[in-house]
Amino acid sequence: MHKGFLTIYWRDMLRFVRFRTLLFTSLIQPALWLAFFGIAMSNNFERLTATLPVIPGVRTVGYLTFIGAGVMAMTTLFTSLFGGTVLLFDKNWGLMRETLSSPLPRIHIIVGIGLSAMTKSLIQAAVIMGFGLLLGVHFFEGYTATQILISLFGIMLFIGAFSLGFLFLSAAIAITMESPEGMQAVVTLLTMPFFFTSNALYPANSFPPVLRALSAINPLTHLVSGIRYFAIGSDFSSIGIRYTYTQGEAITSFVALLAFAAVMFLIARWRFTKVTVT
Amino acid sequence: MAQVSHKGFTEAKNLFITEDSIFLREKVNGVLVLEDNIIEVNDLEYSFGEIKAVDNINFVVRRGEIFSFLGPNGAGKSTVINILTTLLPMQKGKVIIADHDLRTEPEKVRESIGIVFQELTLDRDMTVRETLEYHGRLYSMPKAQRQARVNELLNLVELEAKRNVLTRYLSGGMKRRLEIARGLMTRPKVLFMDEPTIGLDPQTRIRIWDYVRDINREGTTIFLTTHYMDEADQLSDYISIIDHGQIIATGKPWELKNALGQDVIYLETSDNQGASDILKKLETVRGVRDKSKGIIVMVNVDGTYLLPEIMDKLRNGGIKIRAVNLKKPSMDDVFVHYTGRELRDTGTEKAVVVKPGRR
Ligand SMILES: Nc1ncnc2c1ncn2[C@@H]1O[C@H](COP(=O)(O)OP(=O)(O)OP(=O)(O)O)[C@@H](O)[C@H]1O
Numbered sequence: 230m231h232k233g234f235l236t237i238y239w240r241d242m243l244r245f246v247r248f249r250t251l252l253f254t255s256l257i258q259p260a261l262w263l264a265f266f267g268i269a270m271s272n273n274f275e276r277l278t279a280t281l282p283v284i285p286g287v288r289t290v291g292y293l294t295f296i297g298a299g300v301m302a303m304t305t306l307f308t309s310l311f312g313g314t315v316l317l318f319d320k321n322w323g324l325m326r327e328t329l330s331s332p333l334p335r336i337h338i339i340v341g342i343g344l345s346a347m348t349k350s351l352i353q354a355a356v357i358m359g360f361g362l363l364l365g366v367h368f369f370e371g372y373t374a375t376q377i378l379i380s381l382f383g384i385m386l387f388i389g390a391f392s393l394g395f396l397f398l399s400a401a402i403a404i405t406m407e408s409p410e411g412m413q414a415v416v417t418l419l420t421m422p423f424f425f426t427s428n429a430l431y432p433a434n435s436f437p438p439v440l441r442a443l444s445a446i447n448p449l450t451h452l453v454s455g456i457r458y459f460a461i462g463s464d465f466s467s468i469g470i471r472y473t474y475t476q477g478e479a480i481t482s483f484v485a486l487l488a489f490a491a492v493m494f495l496i497a498r499w500r501f502t503k504v505t506v507t
Numbered sequence: 508m509a510q511v512s513h514k515g516f517t518e519a520k521n522l523f524i525t526e527d528s529i530f531l532r533e534k535v536n537g538v539l540v541l542e543d544n545i546i547e548v549n550d551l552e553y554s555f556g557e558i559k560a561v562d563n564i565n566f567v568v569r570r571g572e573i574f575s576f577l578g579p580n581g582a583g584k585s586t587v588i589n590i591l592t593t594l595l596p597m598q599k600g601k602v603i604i605a606d607h608d609l610r611t612e613p614e615k616v617r618e619s620i621g622i623v624f625q626e627l628t629l630d631r632d633m634t635v636r637e638t639l640e641y642h643g644r645l646y647s648m649p650k651a652q653r654q655a656r657v658n659e660l661l662n663l664v665e666l667e668a669k670r671n672v673l674t675r676y677l678s679g680g681m682k683r684r685l686e687i688a689r690g691l692m693t694r695p696k697v698l699f700m701d702e703p704t705i706g707l708d709p710q711t712r713i714r715i716w717d718y719v720r721d722i723n724r725e726g727t728t729i730f731l732t733t734h735y736m737d738e739a740d741q742l743s744d745y746i747s748i749i750d751h752g753q754i755i756a757t758g759k760p761w762e763l764k765n766a767l768g769q770d771v772i773y774l775e776t777s778d779n780q781g782a783s784d785i786l787k788k789l790e791t792v793r794g795v796r797d798k799s800k801g802i803i804v805m806v807n808v809d810g811t812y813l814l815p816e817i818m819d820k821l822r823n824g825g826i827k828i829r830a831v832n833l834k835k836p837s838m839d840d841v842f843v844h845y846t847g848r849e850l851r852d853t854g855t856e857k858a859v860v861v862k863p864g865r866r
Pocket residue numbers: 507555558559560578579580581582583584585586587625734
């Protein structure tokens with residue numbers, strides 16, 4: 230097999246490692262979300278829900294734990310959706326001419342960039358999770374070491390599949406757009422519906438039907454549910470609402486994420502066959 | 508001639524090409540024929556929407572030669588290079604490069620070529636070594652070969668000292684040299700160079716010319732574009748003059764110059780029109796062309812001996828001569844001769860600045 234995508238991966242990671250400020254700045258925003266929004270809101274919710282009866286036999290988790298998964302997912306969404314920007318810059322600064330005039334099949338560019346964005350997302354998610362645990366997010370409570378390892382692996386799979394899908398989407402946009410400003414606008418516009426129709430920060434159960442339907446097909450919802458399934462458990466309650474999430478549902482979510490990634494890959498590939506750089 | 512003949516000898520077919528084969532460059536029954544062509548371009552056309560950037564271009568490049576496109580800004584040089592290097596799709600025509608059809612086997616063509624682009628295309632966030640390394644990897648070069656080649660090339664372009672420096676910290680000339688090294692990384696059969704010395708100081712230009720000759724001597728065919736007359740003149744085995752998307756003339760530098768006659772005489776007189784009329788009647792005069800203040804007389808014989816006669820003729824005709832200059836035809840003259848306008852009108856003499864590093 231042609232290992233060209235590793236070349237693309239290598240180059241992108243090289244730049245990532247070299248410019249650590251990029252990594253740090255990309256971590257600051259989610260950290261702030263957790264630290265300010267998370268802690269402030271959890272105090273409010275705790276006060277509001279203190280009077281509600283505890284559902285018997287079900288573990289209750291705090292709001293901070295609830296949105297811990299949401300913030301991880303949200304960060305992955307942002308990082309992945311903006312991850313393709315590098316292709317736009319490569320294109321505009323002529324750097325991509327070298328790659329496009331080489332014998333490397335174009336599909337390798339997509340795969341290579343996809344893998345490097347996935348790596349970055351995983352690193353980021355791990356750091357945010359660590360930060361969350363320090364702040365008082367109660368993940369993996371009562372888990373054995375083996376269960377924690379399995380859970381971590383599951384979370385990685387979910388984040389990996391999700392970030393690939395959105396990176397492919399981002400790559401397709403980047404290769405189609407002319408200017409970084411345009412890309413910025415489109416991506417910002419895109420993040421909104423994904424973000425607000427998901428269950429990242431608040432429960433989706435209380436949405437009106439239309440929003441609930443949107444939420445159900447939203448990949449971000451599937452990612453958040455997946456992370457909660459592995460990090461908190463299949464049956465828990467938070468801010469007075471009970472969440473159950475079976476193994477079957479988790480598998481369905483994962484398959485949905487894979488399907489989303491596959492479709493986005495096809496779109497990116499189609500956009501790449503159209504690109505001419507001069 | 509001697510200096511040309513060693514190039515005519517090709518490993519591939521043990522075919523010896525003599526100077527006489529020049530005529531084969533012409534179309535025979537509408538088809539370009541010559542066995543050892545590494546590039547064959549037939550009826551190439553390209554339009555950006557309404558703008559016809561390349562208009563029915565035909566040419567061949569033989570294995571081992573340096574072939575130049577000489578033309579002003581916007582002539583279509585880069586567009587031709589972009590098509591030949593597969594960056595722009597083929598719209599009309601047929602192109603064979605290193606025995607592969609550009610339309611049906613673009614990947615094979617990509618494997619056979621190297622490119623030095625007109626604009627800088629270096630990643631500012633990579634070091635000199637990584638830039639070459641990346642390129643080698645793109646072409647699936649084995650590791651050992653990659654490393655050996657990097658060392659060899661850094662040596663050639665005198666950048667060993669900058670090996671681990673980010674390209675953003677290189678000077679413009681160093682960047683250009685690095686790009687040339689990159690183009691050579693994979694030992695391409697054909698190296699395309701789009702205005703390789705644009706914006707460089709005279710010393711650096713001469714050094715780059717030396718590299719180009721070295722590379723060529725090692726067997727790489729070079730296709731370069733330029734709007735510098737001296738560059739085309741100094742480097743090329745063949746030159747095609749291109750303007751408005753069309754090839755206007757093709758030949759060896761001396762052939763092109765000979766077409767203008769043996770010498771060129773510049774005259775400023777009290778009556779340029781009258782002088783022109785008188786001189787046009789002379790058999791030894793090949794042509795007369797107007798300049799802003801004077802006239803250019805192209806002559807078929809040694810101008811040193813013809814000049815006194817010309818001056819006598821004009822004086823007898825009552826025309827006063829204010830200034831005289833005699834010289835061999837230059838590429839500038841050739842260009843004006845074929846295009847009817849001066850290259851420098853289109854900004855050649857202005858300092859052309861290489862785009863500063865981006866990002
Ligand atoms: N991407 C493009 N879109 C539209 N028109 C273009 C594009 N690229 C080039 N052209 C047009 O095609 C013509 C030929 O341009 P080209 O870049 O090939 O010229 P050139 O000979 O390389 O000039 P220069 O010496 O300035 O580099 C010009 O009229 C130019 O405006």
